[in-house]
Amino acid sequence: MAEPIKIGLLGMGVVGTGVLENLAENQEKLTNQIGRSLTVTKAFVRPSKEKERLAEKFDLTLVYEVEEILQDSEIAIVIETMGTIEPAKAYISASLKAGKHVVTANKDLLATHGTELIELAAENQVNLYYEASVAGGIPILRTLATSFAGDNISKVLGIVNGTTNFMLTKMVQEQRTYQDTLDEATALGFAESDPTNDVDGIDAAYKMVILSKFAFGMTITMDQMTIRGIRGLSAEDVAVAGKLGYAVKLIGSAIKINDSIHTEVGPVLVPKNHPLAAVQNEYNAVFVESSGIGESMYYGPGAGGRPTGTSIVADLAAIAQEIENGTTGRPFSPYQQELKLTPKDQIINSYFFSLEMPDHSGQFLKLAEIFTKLDAGFEQVSQAKGDGEKARVVIITHPISETTYAEIQNQIQLKTKFKFISSMKVMEEK
Ligand SMILES: NC(=O)c1ccc[n+]([C@@H]2O[C@H](COP(=O)([O-])OP(=O)(O)OC[C@H]3O[C@@H](n4cnc5c(N)ncnc54)[C@H](OP(=O)(O)O)[C@@H]3O)[C@@H](O)[C@H]2O)c1
Structure with a gap:
């Protein structure tokens, strides 16, 4: 058996732990497909007893200085599951420059500095994969990049924020208020203590930046999008919409009009017979319209350690396969076009x-x-x-x-x- 492919993990929280669990459970299957095992040898963490317990369970070494991973020439792939922009950006950049492939779930970072990081990966002939950054457990990015390679996409509509979909489901089905459902989402751990990114549509917008790139090859920036959330949405309006035959959903949309695109996030009245209206609670879905396939929808869990960890492991497997084939260095989504925004009229x-x-x-x-x-x-x-x-x-x-x-x-x-x-x-x- 060939040497294992060695991996360094940055951050061992919900998603990082999900990755370790998935790898442990599926090692045999992965080795069967790739011909080599995938082993996380080191994890960069802040000291804690809980991390020590996990390190023992997954047979890895904890490191408290990131350089111990970045300068370890045996580590071929770095997984970043720390979140936020810095220091994640600095660590990913250093990894790419050191010739290491990177897998991340960090949508904030990809949506705001994706172009720079993608260029850096290309310059260093390494891969930067981020399937988990959009709709956690739904394999939507690779699907758009590969299965739609020969199709002409006209529309991508997404319910890509689980917290707000949970809240809206409760508002519609149980006639509850915005604040009441937010409190429940927080108590259940769906919403952060500061829910701004969720309720103001920012998290969904990050994902629409990435989806627009994969669907249309165009890189849009956050300030080129109209972003509206559901903050303060009135229960009365949700009820009236229901009587008129609609469910209120926070929808991210990227629509191609002629050769331009329009991408936005906002609350939308969705007809009850539309498949997106049936997406309930914390679930996510991405609805795609294209000239070849027609209408298709990709549905599943948008978050959670195991679903998101599964997407990360799929990226690891793809990179490992490319290492074996000697084909590393291609961008995750090679489709690239000049951005043209649709005029408002x-x-x-x-x-x-x-x-x-x-x-x-x-x-x-x-x-x-x-x-x-x-x-x-x-x-x-x-x-x-x-x-x-x-x-x-x-x-x-x-x-x-x-x-x-x-x-x-x-x-x-x-x-x-x-x-x-x-x-x-x-x-x-x-
Ligand atoms: N949770 C999901 O379902 C989900 C789904 C899709 C994508 N994502 C993305 O996945 C990433 C991770 O999310 P998560 O839910 O796993 O977050 P999390 O549970 O808070 O885990 C992040 C981990 O990173 C560690 N960390 C953060 N900054 C650090 C630093 N400067 N030095 C050392 N360690 C540091 C934290 O350490 P401490 O434990 O010491 O605080 C924590 O263990 C984020 O980019 C998120 O947007 C998450």
Whole structure:
């Protein structure tokens, strides 16, 4: 039997431990396929009794100085599961420069510094793989890079944040408030103590940067995206949407229009008969439309040590195979095109508007005038009975451009004193 391929692990938390468990459980199968075993010899951690216990269990050496991995010439692959930008970026860069392949689950880092790291990997003829960075246990990136290599993708829609999907499921199914579901998500360990990245759509946006690259070969930056989360979403709006036949979901979308793309994250009214509406609780899904395959959806756990660890081990196996074949150095997604962003007047959608207005005659007319002047027709209107002072009005428009949508909001602010409660995109019926 050939020598094992030696691996260094940076960070041994939820995902790092999941990797070790997966490797231990599947070593025989991996060796059978690759012809060599994959062995984590060293883990870089901060001292703790728990880490010592894990080191013993998985028969590895703990190191407290990262250089002990970066300068170990026997280590061929480094797994980074520490998270956040620094020092992860510095350690990954040093690993690549030292000729080591890198596997990471770090979407924050890939979405913000991916181009630089991908270039660095290419310069050093090593691999940088990150299947686990999007939708944890769903093998979506490699699928887009390989199975769609000869297909023309027009749309990628993702429920790629488990925390917010859990919260929205509870809001829809159990008529609970935003805060109540956030508290439960926190208690169950889905949401961080600071939930900003989840509820404000930032985590989903990181993943859409990566998905856009794999689907369309274009590298978009976070500041080129419209990012809206679900913070403060009203339970009443979720209930009204339900009565109108929609589930509210936090959707990341990357859509190709002619030769340009539009990528965004925001709460969307999803028709109940759309497959994405059936994705419940902390589960994730990525829905792809392409000219060859047509519609396909990839569904599964978006997080968790074992699912995410499985994706990392799949990356390790792919690298090991390339080491054996002498074919390392190719980018994870070789498809590359110049970024072209879709102009706002070409982005067409129906919208949901929820407003509070004084509950007396003539008020709705003011609203109708604004919409009519901007050529925005109503598809559905629902008016909840007011308390005599205020009435809640919900409108779903016919398809309008993003420019018209912005102007409607502007005009409502300028010409009325109506309280804007929310506005969301409405996904078209299937
Ligand atoms: N959790 C998931 O389901 C999931 C899914 C997809 C992707 N990811 C990504 O996977 C990565 C890891 O997530 P996780 O959930 O495993 O996080 P975690 O449980 O907090 O683990 C991170 C580990 O890294 C260690 N660490 C952080 N900074 C360090 C430093 N400067 N020096 C030494 N050790 C350091 C921490 O050590 P201490 O224990 O001493 O704090 C901790 O053990 C992140 O990039 C995350 O976005 C996670």
